[in-house]
Amino acid sequence: MSLKNKLLVGGIFCDLQKAFDCVDHDLLLSKMQWYGISGKGFNLIQSYLNNIYQRVIISNKSQQYFSEWEPIRYGVPQGSILGPLFFILYINDLPKTMATSANAVLFADDTSLIITNPDLMEFTNSINTKSIKLNRWLKSNSLSLNIDKTHFLQFFYKN
Numbered sequence: 001m002s003l004k005n006k007l008l009v010g011g012i013f014c015d016l017q018k019a020f021d022c023v024d025h026d027l028l029l030s031k032m033q034w035y036g037i038s039g040k041g042f043n044l045i046q047s048y049l050n051n052i053y054q055r056v057i058i059s060n061k062s063q064q065y066f067s068e069w070e071p072i073r074y075g076v077p078q079g080s081i082l083g084p085l086f087f088i089l090y091i092n093d094l095p096k097t098m099a100t101s102a103n104a105v106l107f108a109d110d111t112s113l114i115i116t117n118p119d120l121m122e123f124t125n126s127i128n129t130k131s132i133k134l135n136r137w138l139k140s141n142s143l144s145l146n147i148d149k150t151h152f153l154q155f156f157y158k159n
Contacts, residue, residue, distance in 0.1 A: 002116045003157035008123040012113040012131065015149035016138070019109035020083055021075045024142045025049045028076075028090050035089065074142070084108040090141070097137045102130045127152070 002009045016022075029046055037045070056067040076086040087108055095104035098113065105112040113130055117123035138144055 003155060006157075007116045007118050008120060008154070010115050010123070010127060010152060010154040012115070012127070012134070013151050013153065014111040014113070014134070015146040016109050016111060017144045017146040019143060020078050020087060022142050022144075023074060023076045023087060023090050025073050027141065028086060031093065032089060035092070091143075094134075094137055097133050098130055102126065 029042075029049065032042060032045065050071070052072040053069045054072055055069045058065045076090075077083045088106065091106055091111065094106065094111070098104050103114040103116075105114065113134065115123065115126050115130060117126055135145070
């Protein structure tokens with residue numbers, strides 16, 4: 001519809017680097033509380049996230065070496081129903097940082113920004129501004145872009 005209305009339209013298609021591995025458990029839990037998740041449900045999720053441990057085992061032919069067990073403070077389970085749900089809750093506040101002139105589209109770790117504007121200078125400025133805001137939000141949430149796989153694409157209406 002924006003193209004038919006003669007607006008300039010562009011999309012920033014983001015690839016988040018190791019997105020599921022970088023979710024900060026403390027930040028995720030605080031966001032869940034802010035969204036109103038509380039009581040037994042919150043306690044169950046908190047217990048689940050706070051009671052995951054890992055260690056490294058190095059084996060050669062004759063001997064094995066074990067590291068100490070350490071708690072995992074980052075990451076959500078991949079290949080499960082909970083992983084994408086936790087991740088969506090984690091990034092759900094991203095669209096609010098974009099305010100006007102950009103529409104954030106979130107689906108698990110696929111994140112896109114659609115930017116529209118009738119004026120070329122404002123369109124270009126908006127792309128730059130939204131990119132800076134996106135990077136700031138990602139950094140403050142322990143996430144980062146994979147620059148090699150993140151792309152900008154401008155759309156055109158074919159007459």
